[in-house]
Structure formats: structure tokens, C-alpha cells
Amino acid sequence: MLKNRNLKLSCAAGMALCLLSSAWSSQETEDVALTVDGIDIPIVVLTPEQGKGPFPVVYHVHGGGWNGGTKMEVPGAGLPPESKVLCDELGIVYVGLAYRGKAQGTFQDAMDDLRASIKWFESNKKRFNADTSRVGFSGGSAGTPLSALLAQEMSSCKTYVGLFGVYNLLSNEESLFPDEEACAEYDLVSEQQKRAASAFYHIRKNPPATLLFHGALDILVHPTQSERFAEKLKAAGAEVSCTIYPNANHGYLNPRNPEEYKDSVLKIADLYTQHLTRYSLDVDGLSAQLDEMLERYFPLEKVNLAEVVGRWKAKKETLEFSADGTGTSTNQKGESRPLTYTVNADRIDVSIGQNKMVYYMQNDRRAIYSIYPEGRFAGRKEHYTRQK
Incomplete structure (x- = not known):
């Protein structure tokens, strides 16, 4: 069982939610990036309220098994788990991207939606005080095939963060997702289609600095997906780190798993400090703020x-x-x-x-x-x- 002995806790548990609003006061904006075949593709933007821009940008592609929504409505845009913490702390604009899933279109439709949403944001960069010459991508689960491809095709991309991701659809027999049925529903049937949808085969020259996170207990998407992608990136000359958490399953990087969450946020912050933002990182200060935020999620040592x-x-x-x-x-x-x-x-x-x-x-x-x-x-x- 997880214990909190290694963390420096300095506030009452009831203050945790207050810290999110007081320490990090970023502004969230929702909009529609485009409409295709009568379907709105939403976008959500999180902007710093402190510091001087223009700020670098991190685009995030959500997971969800390519499921959700209805025939005429896509799943909403989502932001990565560390965004509320690092938006103001490091001066980063976070952009949550949405796309058509299996109920609305194909994998290539999704890629088209994401590229069009990025163009929309680039045309509105002054509105959000953003510097689109300094860009990172992140993705979780089913969002990783899409986000990893975008990170390799955009020369302005400096960083990539992948959470329990799928990077090679041609070598995925150890995983439950995506199975052949899911691939067929998303028009990923032939070897050529699966190769085209796999970042593993499309690593560019000078790849972005990359962090990959996975759980050793993940059988939905096997951790070898991250391990092999990391090896391929290293062979291409990328700066890459792959963290496999021994007691974690799929979808674990959130505050309810405080030890893994804190470790991942600190590693992501270090990546962005080195390659994306002009801010310096106060590691001790960020660590202390995370401790305060996460205290509520640790288990009681004495239950009454x-x-x-x-x-x-x-x-x-x-x-x-x-x-x-x-x-x-x-x-x-x-x-x-x-x-x-x-x-x-x-x-x-x-x-x-x-x-x-x-x-x-x-x-x-x-x-x-x-x-x-x-x-x-x-x-x-x-x-x-x-x-x-």
C-alpha cells in the first residue's frame, strides 16, 4: 500500500482544492475550431494569467478508445493531467484538441481534424498570447497514435509526452487495444494503413525530446509499446526517457495515484524547462506545492x-x-x-x-x-x- 512518508506535507487536507485555485490561476477558454460535415470540433485553451508572453504551446490529444460522442457530436477536448499545475508555474499555453472518433469518422479524419484545429489556433495565437514556434505535444492512450504522429511531422515540435501509449499498430499483439475490431471500425485494416498510423515508422530527423510513461501492470496497452518506441527514438538520436511504474495499470497518471503523479509532473516540468519554456524551474517549490495538493489523496494511517x-x-x-x-x-x-x-x-x-x-x-x-x-x-x- 502507498504511504506518504517520503513526501513533505505541510498543509491540512481540506486545503488541497484551494491550492488549485490560488497557486495556479490559469484561464480556460472553450471554442469551436472547425465544423466538418455538420460536426463541430471543439477546442479548449488554458492560458497563464501570470508572467510575460508570448508563451510556448503544448497540444494535447485525449484518449478514450476512439469511442464516445454520437454520430453528429465528437467527444470533448481534454487537457493533460499536469496542465493545471504547469500552465502558470512554467508559463505554458495548453491546448486540448478534439477529433472524430469511430462513431463519426476514420483515423485519417481524426488526423485532418487535429491539423485543422492546430491551424485555427495558429491563426488565433495573438488572442492567447502564444508563441507557436515553440511547441510540444502530449497524448494519452488512444490519443498517442495521433499525437505522436503530429509530433514527428511538425518541425516546430520540441517535446513529446506519451502516457500509456500505442506507437506501433503492426506489432501490438501483446495488447488488448486496439484490437482488430477497433481498427476495422476506424478504417485501419491493411498493413499500409496501420503503418501510416504508427509513429514508430515515421520518426523524423532531430526528433523532439521525449518522455514516455507506462504502467508495468497495463495489459490494455502493453508497456512494450513505450519501451520499443523509446529504443527506436534513441537510435534516431532523440533525447528520450521511458518510465515504467511497477504497480500501475492503464490510465493511472492522476492525483488519485499521488506518488506516480508527482513523479511524472516533476519529470514533465524538467523536460519543458530544458526544451520549451524560458522559465526556470524551482524544483523544491513545485515539489512542495504538489505535496500540499496531493496530501488529500494519500491513505489515512489510522482509520476510525x-x-x-x-x-x-x-x-x-x-x-x-x-x-x-x-x-x-x-x-x-x-x-x-x-x-x-x-x-x-x-x-x-x-x-x-x-x-x-x-x-x-x-x-x-x-x-x-x-x-x-x-x-x-x-x-x-x-x-x-x-x-x-
């Missing part, structure tokens, strides 16, 4: 029975604990099963029939979580929020 009693809700299950050590587990269909539980120091041991689970409570006491021990979701946390 009175704090456990009540209702806790996750996506697919609601747990209710009574003071006498009994309770119920209710699924989405409203079907309930009895449970028993005991509180033992830093953990809550729960028995539901033959199933035994261990839960931990966050420092802010607003959520409890379990950690999947094995299988596809090994290492992932299932969070339950306290209900009033």
Missing part, C-alpha cells in the same frame, strides 16, 4: 470506525456500513447483498459472501478505495465517495 459508518458510492456499487460491523453492497440494478466488516489500523476488511476485499480511506476522509490485486485491472483503484 465512526468515520467508516455511512454510505459510499462508486460507479457500479454502493456500500453501506453500519456501526455494528454489518452492512450492504448494492449494485446498479438495485440488488443488495449483506456484508460484514472490521476496521484494522489503516484498512477496512470487508466480506461479501465468499469475496474478501480491503479498502483504504483517503486523508480527506471523502473517499475510500480498493486496489484490484490481479487480472486486467490489477493495480487499479476503485474509488467510493462519501454520500450525505
Whole structure:
């Protein structure tokens, strides 16, 4: 179980959300970059409110399995997990890009959407006080094939950050995503199409400085995707670092996984300081601010029975604990099963029939979580929020 002994914590858990608004006061703007076949392609821009621009730009391409939206509506644009922290801290404009998924188009349609959105932003750079000669790209999961290609084709791209990514569709047999069905739905059928959609085969001269992050427990996208891409980039002369977190699964880089999140943010900040921004990095200062922000997500070292009693809700299950050590587990269909539980120091041991689970409570006491021990979701946390 994660402990917070190695972090310097200096504020109360309840202050964590306040820090996001006080320490980092960036401004978020939503717009529509283009409309194609009656479908709006949104864009979201996060701009620093401190410092003097023009500021460098990081374009981010969200994941999501190429799913979501409707036939006439694409999934919304998203920003990377470190954007709120580093926008003001390093003076970077973050641009979240959207694109047509499987329900609206093809992989090449998505690439066209992204290129057109970038052109829209470049034509509006003065509005956002942006310097488009200093550009970085980032992507997560299903957004990595798209973002990694863009990073290789744009000469102004100085940095690339890939999170649990797919970089070679021709050598992906160890992963569950994308499978042949997903590829077919996105018009990635032939060897030629898959090669064209794989950054692994399109590394440019003088590739951008690159950070790749992956979880060793990730079987949705196997970590060899990042490892092999890193090796290919190094062979091409790129400055590249590949971090594999031993206890992490897919989609883990967020504040609810505080140790990995902090480590990744500090590494990304260092990359941008060296290759993108003109700001200097106060490592100790940023580390201290992250500690304060993340304190709420670490587990309590001593759980009290009175704090456990009540209702806790996750996506697919609601747990209710009574003071006498009994309770119920209710699924989405409203079907309930009895449970028993005991509180033992830093953990809550729960028995539901033959199933035994261990839960931990966050420092802010607003959520409890379990950690999947094995299988596809090994290492992932299932969070339950306290209900009033």
C-alpha cells in the first residue's frame, strides 16, 4: 500500500482544492475550431494569467478508445493531467484538441481534424498570447497514435509526452487495444494503413525530446509499446526517457495515484524547462506545492470506525456500513447483498459472501478505495465517495 512518508506535507487536507485555485490561476477558454460535415470540433485553451508572453504551446490529444460522442457530436477536448499545475508555474499555453472518433469518422479524419484545429489556433495565437514556434505535444492512450504522429511531422515540435501509449499498430499483439475490431471500425485494416498510423515508422530527423510513461501492470496497452518506441527514438538520436511504474495499470497518471503523479509532473516540468519554456524551474517549490495538493489523496494511517459508518458510492456499487460491523453492497440494478466488516489500523476488511476485499480511506476522509490485486485491472483503484 502507498504511504506518504517520503513526501513533505505541510498543509491540512481540506486545503488541497484551494491550492488549485490560488497557486495556479490559469484561464480556460472553450471554442469551436472547425465544423466538418455538420460536426463541430471543439477546442479548449488554458492560458497563464501570470508572467510575460508570448508563451510556448503544448497540444494535447485525449484518449478514450476512439469511442464516445454520437454520430453528429465528437467527444470533448481534454487537457493533460499536469496542465493545471504547469500552465502558470512554467508559463505554458495548453491546448486540448478534439477529433472524430469511430462513431463519426476514420483515423485519417481524426488526423485532418487535429491539423485543422492546430491551424485555427495558429491563426488565433495573438488572442492567447502564444508563441507557436515553440511547441510540444502530449497524448494519452488512444490519443498517442495521433499525437505522436503530429509530433514527428511538425518541425516546430520540441517535446513529446506519451502516457500509456500505442506507437506501433503492426506489432501490438501483446495488447488488448486496439484490437482488430477497433481498427476495422476506424478504417485501419491493411498493413499500409496501420503503418501510416504508427509513429514508430515515421520518426523524423532531430526528433523532439521525449518522455514516455507506462504502467508495468497495463495489459490494455502493453508497456512494450513505450519501451520499443523509446529504443527506436534513441537510435534516431532523440533525447528520450521511458518510465515504467511497477504497480500501475492503464490510465493511472492522476492525483488519485499521488506518488506516480508527482513523479511524472516533476519529470514533465524538467523536460519543458530544458526544451520549451524560458522559465526556470524551482524544483523544491513545485515539489512542495504538489505535496500540499496531493496530501488529500494519500491513505489515512489510522482509520476510525465512526468515520467508516455511512454510505459510499462508486460507479457500479454502493456500500453501506453500519456501526455494528454489518452492512450492504448494492449494485446498479438495485440488488443488495449483506456484508460484514472490521476496521484494522489503516484498512477496512470487508466480506461479501465468499469475496474478501480491503479498502483504504483517503486523508480527506471523502473517499475510500480498493486496489484490484490481479487480472486486467490489477493495480487499479476503485474509488467510493462519501454520500450525505
